[in-house]
Amino acid sequence: MADHNLENNLRKDLGLVSALSLVVGMVLGAGAFMKPPSVLEVTGDYNYALLAWIIGGAISICGGLTLCELGVMFPKTGGMLVYLEKIYGTKISHLYGWMMTVIFAPSLVGALVGYFSSVFCLLFSIDDAYRMAVSAGVLGFIAFINAIGIREAGYLQMIATVCKLIPILLLAIFGLCEGNGQVALFTASGQGIESYAPFAVAILATLFAYDGWAQVASVAGEINNPSKVLPKAIIFGIIFLVVVYACINIALFKIFPVQEMVSLGHDASSVASQRMFGHFGGNLVAVGIMVSILGGINGYIMTLSRTIFSMAERGTIIGARYLSTIDDDSRSPVNAIIVLVIFSFLYSTLLDADRLSEISMFSIWVFYLLTFIGVMVARRKYPDVHRPYKVIGYPIIPIIAMLGAAYVIYGMLVYQTINGMVSIVLTLIGLPIYYYYYGKNKNRELSLGEMKKYKIKRMVTIAVSTIIIIGLFVAYGFFVSN
Template identity: 35%
Template structure:
């Protein structure tokens, strides 16, 4: 291993890799498992479709806004670099801290756990083995990422293609073979005691859309980041929006609303079984496992790049900025995050709790980034800058993103105040860490 002085990040990723990163990181298991809960909370099929659509529109507005922020702050590091450039080093550090130290290992361990439980059921193994299967999956994905960009990007493209197969099947089967009125059933037909509200249904879909911003972390490894980064975000989110709406409509066309709610997490499996029998259900399980490994791969690609950039800025331990001389990837950052994920997966059952708490804080930083586009336009108005992408329908588009993000933050505060406070405390713990590294830099000068 050598440092950045000897080797640099390799620019060998194109638009297909960027799109696969966006789609692969977002589409995991949510679209397959959340149909019943979103329908029940929304109160009916029409409202369910509207919830998925509104969540997608908010996400698209967020993506269009971040694409301009990225054009105005053309740095690697993703959200960390954007917040740092808009609000200063402390806020930037807290953004990276909450994602790299808390969210990244927890969400990787959580995805590994879901995939491992499905694998144990698929193979007929005792669930006692699931924990170690999850550890094995984390090691596997870490190994892929240590081999180089092309290997990780190729795996992203492959898993994205695989996970699109059931999505296309569900859409086509629902459209041409479904016999249920997909927009006709109301909440009185779904359940006598509604399980939520339309607002909470939208909130659930926003979490299912989350993860697209991580593509910004690989900016310095794109062949043409000025063109490919905004295109990856915009077209990736559009593809996800159409996929989610299509799957939802397809499921609604095949199964009555009451049956979807009764089946809970198994609604999509029921559609596949009706089309292809028990074999179809097993194939679906296998595809979802592959899908989740693709999502884990996207996280493993993105978060070490953030740690690498924070280390280069003197805000994380120096060894994290070391690159492999063979594969030109931030190998030590990748290994470190993977080891933290393995510890969580092997010795605790709190990965879901940690990742859910961290998602709340990430949305706070999202909102700050959306507001940042107004700040940057004002700050740079007299500068002779070539901006490669500007948010269309400004200021309406960023305002939609701000509204959506504020809704996520506010809803979480109302529904899980203790959890939200725990999230904020986890972020505030980073303040003394920031000042430690900041003072260390001053003494070195």
Template identity: 40%
Template sequence: MSKNELKKEIGLVPALAIVIGMVIGGGVFFKPTAVFTATGAPGLGMMAWVLGGIISVAGGLTAAEVSAAIPKTGGMVAYLNETYGDVWGYLLGWAQTVIYFPANIAALGIIFATQAVSLLALGDGMIIPIAIITTIFLICMNSLGSKTGGAIQTVATVAKLVPLFAIILVGLTKGDGGVVRLFPMTAADHPIGTSLGSALVATMFAYDGWINVGAIAGEMKNPGKDLPKAIIGGISVVMAIYLLINVAYLFVLPATTLAATKTPAADVASVIFGPGGGKIITIGILISIFGSLNGYIMTGMRIPYAMAVENKLPFSNWLGKLHPTFKTPINSGILIGVISILLIFSGKFDQLTDLLIFVIWIFYVMTFCAVFTLRKNRPELHRPYKVPLYPVIPAIAIIGGLYIILNTLFTQPMNAGLGLVATLIGYPVYKSRKDKFIKSDEDIA
């Protein structure tokens, strides 16, 4: 094995754990509000959770072939560079810097603050200040070194499972709603096509993170056999958890009540555990969201740094600097933090998540299409894993992705337009800096 080759040490069980850990975040505790508001009926809302899982499985299986065939650092940026040219990889990196990670951080900061305000019985006027303070605190913690951020992540990963399983077990056994709260299937004043699409966009935030599972392909003992099992098994477990907790929600509170509250999981916990027990579960939810926020900050601050190292951004000399003691990309963290704080001032959790899902799914669909392009144009590529049931699985992923994108364009044109404009601003920046790019050793090779 060469010194630059990854060790192949990951088997099926740890791969499953990685998938589950990357996908489950804060969305499962808060997105029921948006889902049941969009559908107006519990049945259609549950269908959105199922379809979101199916599209995620198909997307994960499809993207994994591209990842295994192009085992380069940079993830999706490398895949788009290799398939379509460096302008598309640049636009993705730009979108991740100015939209995807900051919007994720802002949205998670808002729901963390919303939950904290509810727990401490503070006024809504404290939501934005708490969100900003929490974001700044975690950026500072991650600037102290990856070990600090990693320790926070480990504690939060364990903590996130406690409220999930507590609500599922007690809600299903003590909830008095029964199956009647799973019906009706549709609502008369909610058109099925657009309602399902809007709910699907909401669920995709809760499922987001599956795109990263292909990154472990190079470190798996048997990726051709175990990677599809890890993706199907991992996302299926996540989907089962999401369905069970939503059924538990509906057993305790009707869909109309869930649609009307900012804190659906905490409200359900208060009903089934009482005020004291509900507060304990709420603290678990807060820790889970805190961990998700930490994870996006830890990852997000490294995106502009990686681009700046190759001189791809304005002020690259500043953004590419590391802290002299902790060797962390502190200046890139400041940039991500400033953009995130500006977005926090909107105070709109669902708008932010819909915006980031719309933008990132444009690049997801391009990644899915890359399977067809690479099989045609690069048949010589070594593919340790190939997507099963080709071309059906990639087609499901592409059709599902296009439905999410088009539905957002029609139902939220201003939000979609904002995302497109912010992304396309990256093109003149790319043109102005193309001659200044510094190619990495991997690209030169």
């Protein structure tokens, strides 16, 4: 373990404010605008909807506090990929990486693209037949920026992070003050709708909005005094997010009756802003929402493409040599970015955004559950490893995290059995692939992860291909609408 514990070699530059910013910046995004109608539809009532948001936040807090113990034990790039490998071995870590590559990454990005195209088409009064063209355009734009280099993608991320706060604050503050009083919290509102979905499905929907807290554990080794900073960052960060999400929900509840909010779906936040600020002001808020979602797409393509690249470097994935290639000019894993973008587009055309978000959350929470259990396993397996931070309230907090994870997994399997089973089967397909490549590469040294100088710049190829694809979809939309 001493050879792998690199904590003392890392710069410990992150303090409480930086860690808090990381939690809030990673989490706050599309879920704040897109998920309130979905949660309300599942619960059928204002009060239960708010309860789902609170429980989802509590599970996220317990999960974050639990995961951070492994973060300071194994302060190495890779996050959960490393934790699972140290605790359960290479097979489980491979399944996690495979799941991230074929399910979580394209499903999550595909869901965000679906949300973006929904707001875009509403804002510019574009027929739904053109949504695929919008999806191709935004994915091509993000792929182009990331193919140029990580610096340019980082600039876009900073702009989006600042812009996302504007529509959130406007919706929350003015909705609470100027709403027409539809909401009737903590009383029998009489506006509930009949719902047959388990309450766990509503919690699963909120977990999409809270997702991102796990990333803070990946930089635990670079936090100054993690035993004190990490719990505060997780607790205060997610409590802040619970308050923000609650305010946005109450604001929307004050503007819409239950039936109308559910029927509007992804467009509820945009329509609410138009009612509060007029057509022009509402459109400005809608633009802010789109920029916020754009930042989420960019951030996940930046980070998840690196996960695919890391999997390819291990040589246990299809097309490993292609996916582990770095462009010599941009120093970005352009091939991994292209593959992620293509699969995200395909997923977004096959399934609606809410379904994709549910599948992505179900698949990742199966491995979150394994990681929470892994904290207890690690205490027995590595009893002598130095732990600058230990889970507060152990073992209560890890048990709450495990029960919460098990509950949402159960809800998904009961309510959407087919999607849940497909997710599990697709994940398990990674096992024979692992055995095949493990046997193939067992007695030879791999030379993956090469630098390559392309004759034709990949960013030019991406830009031209995107223009052609958009043109085809515009022609298709014109044909359908006429």
